[in-house]
Amino acid sequence: MRSVCEDMNTTPLPRIRVEDVSLGYGSSLVQQGVSFDIPSGEIFAIVGDSGAGKSTLLKAMVGLIPAASGRVLFDGVSLDERMRDGAPPFGILFQNGALWSSMTLLENIMAPMELQDHATPAARPALARFKLALVGLADDGHRYPASLSGGMRKRAALARALALDQSVLFLDEPSAGLDPLTSRRLDALVLSLRDGLGITVVLVTHELASLYSIADRMIFLDGDAHRPVALGRPAELAHSATSEKVREFLAVRAPQVTAA
Amino acid sequence: MSGNALALTAVPLFRSEAEELVVAIPEQGMGFPLLSQPLERFGFEDHGSYTSIRVETPGTWRWSTVDAAFLSNILQRLDRPGEKLTLSGLPAELASLLELARATPRATVPESGARPCITARIGVRTLARVAEAKAFVNLVGEVVLCIPRFFLGAAKVRRAELIEVLADSSSRALLIVAIVNVLMGAILAFVGAVQLKAFGAGIYVANLVGIASVRELTPIVTAIVLAGRTGASFAARIATMQGNEEIDALTTLGISPVEFLVLPRVLALSLLMPLLYVYACAFALLGGLVVAMPTLDISTTAYMAQTQQAIAAANFAIGVLKALVFGALVALVSCHYGLRAPRSAAGVGSATTSAVVASIIGVIALDAGFAVCANALGV
Incomplete structure (x- = not known):
């Protein structure tokens, strides 16, 4: 584990710190000894084989499920302490969008603002329309989630994740079920949000194209070893990771077309 | 068991040659009933000394999923952790299929196959009901x-x-x-x-x-x-x-x-x-x-x-x-x-x-x- 853990004493206070987290369901342990820091403004990817616990780690980071051990700190403060102030320090895009089906898109974005008393009531519609415009759905605010395509739902969910203007964004498999073109557009949007708003992004992904094009760093969770086996820049790990599984995973790209 | 399988039990399918186990596939292939029989009925013995398996196939033989499942059973019995026996005498595509099935199983906690006794089952269900009641009381609160x-x-x-x-x-x-x-x-x-x-x-x-x-x-x-x-x-x-x-x-x-x-x-x-x-x-x-x-x-x-x-x-x-x-x-x-x-x-x-x-x-x-x-x- 030493190889994939950072020396936490020498780095400045990170935006997110995951300290020796273990995850499990019942008596079975999914991952153990997960530790990493994410500095502000970084796009950090959680990668691994199927069933390795990527989404579980993400859910533990946002407090949806308890970690078996260890802790997660946002700006040096635990999530429970941060939540006492009211609004959480992050927005989250769930794998299937998780938009509230009984509300229009505009209502989906305004509801968190209303419930967390974010912005003045008069400003909320304009703010919500702006978030929808950011994801290219400016004219669809009156529509219900059921009437949208998968890609539109993902983008609308991303707009809702930005509703409270949090500085951290969690994305659970944002490209899952999307065609490559829509997936690339979503990647470009995430990059723009990071570059334009300085948002820190944590994403779970299987998509190598997304990984190479937007992720600054990644952690690889090994489902067989039940622990992380690589932490670093994707392009570097593709060549220098000590784990053969990581190199193999990162090496799978589209085949090269050669002239006949 | 079908007549076909009964006839096959009379013929040993396995024989040992030094450290090699030889599996002789009969003319008609393995047949479904054989999959449900213990390998020992066909002359299988595991001395712990085999290092390779050789499969002898009839000249006109076309392998089926049943044959592959039968051979996979043998491999599961003989493969040791971190040490696989070499396999020879098979068509390349069947060998690669068996390699897939031989992939190292994931390290998981083995589940107990024994059914818990009735008192244990009553206890588990009672605890589940108590947990449910607690959750309901929490919700009311x-x-x-x-x-x-x-x-x-x-x-x-x-x-x-x-x-x-x-x-x-x-x-x-x-x-x-x-x-x-x-x-x-x-x-x-x-x-x-x-x-x-x-x-x-x-x-x-x-x-x-x-x-x-x-x-x-x-x-x-x-x-x-x-x-x-x-x-x-x-x-x-x-x-x-x-x-x-x-x-x-x-x-x-x-x-x-x-x-x-x-x-x-x-x-x-x-x-x-x-x-x-x-x-x-x-x-x-x-x-x-x-x-x-x-x-x-x-x-x-x-x-x-x-x-x-x-x-x-x-x-x-x-x-x-x-x-x-x-x-x-x-x-x-x-x-x-x-x-x-x-x-x-x-x-x-x-x-x-x-x-x-x-x-x-x-x-x-x-x-x-x-x-x-x-x-x-x-x-």
Whole structure:
């Protein structure tokens, strides 16, 4: 584990710190000894084989499920302490969008603002329309989630994740079920949000194209070893990771077309 | 076992040659029955000394999935952790297929195959029920704590959500509540008319219908109708939200699902059930009147006067109280099952069924409690 853990004493206070987290369901342990820091403004990817616990780690980071051990700190403060102030320090895009089906898109974005008393009531519609415009759905605010395509739902969910203007964004498999073109557009949007708003992004992904094009760093969770086996820049790990599984995973790209 | 397999058992399929195990595939292939037999029946012995396996195949042999499964069984028996036997004599494509099946299994905790004894099973189920009851009590507690926040305007409840729930639980339930209660009043009147007419006490049908409806049956029947209609819809809606991660989305926004989803539903049903009860009482009495008038030749005025005389204020007060409690119970039980639903389509179905069944049982059990209390208090 030493190889994939950072020396936490020498780095400045990170935006997110995951300290020796273990995850499990019942008596079975999914991952153990997960530790990493994410500095502000970084796009950090959680990668691994199927069933390795990527989404579980993400859910533990946002407090949806308890970690078996260890802790997660946002700006040096635990999530429970941060939540006492009211609004959480992050927005989250769930794998299937998780938009509230009984509300229009505009209502989906305004509801968190209303419930967390974010912005003045008069400003909320304009703010919500702006978030929808950011994801290219400016004219669809009156529509219900059921009437949208998968890609539109993902983008609308991303707009809702930005509703409270949090500085951290969690994305659970944002490209899952999307065609490559829509997936690339979503990647470009995430990059723009990071570059334009300085948002820190944590994403779970299987998509190598997304990984190479937007992720600054990644952690690889090994489902067989039940622990992380690589932490670093994707392009570097593709060549220098000590784990053969990581190199193999990162090496799978589209085949090269050669002239006949 | 088929005749084919019986014939094969007579022929050993395995023989040892030094450290090599030779598997001789018969002309007709392995056949399904052989897959269910222990390998030892065909001459298999594991000395722990084999380093390779050679498969001898007939000249015209075409391998099938059964052959592959049979060979895979042998490999599973002989392969040691971190040490695989070499395999020869097979077509390349079959060898690569077997390699896939030989892939190192994941390190998982082996599950005990033995079925626990009956006492253990009873214990496990009892603990599950206790956990469920604890969760329900927790939910009730959370809702109670939210109520003052709601009236102080601090609860995170969307007005539109509350109005939608109120509409769904009230105006859309009026017709079915009316039909069921008219019929119930009519049935009571029929039964009463037949019995009381024989004693020349037909007018007391009004007493029977009035007291039975106002005090006992109308609150129960209305609550059961709401459990089947509104409660089921609450459970299904919340269970679907659970499956779609919509409740996770609320939680990650720092919004309590109990405050946002359960509180408006409990308040709506608690508020509306007494109103529905009054409405239902009117229809139950109407049902009794419609039957009593032609069968007993009683005038509307006489029937209504007798009803008014029969129903004491206490009966009505008990009915209103029951309606309020039943409304809260149906909403709480339905939301409880919705929130605890497994995240699947089947989970929505089972949550809905459990919510309706538990609500009906709960309503009847509570009614029995009311009867005992009322009797003790002499009301």
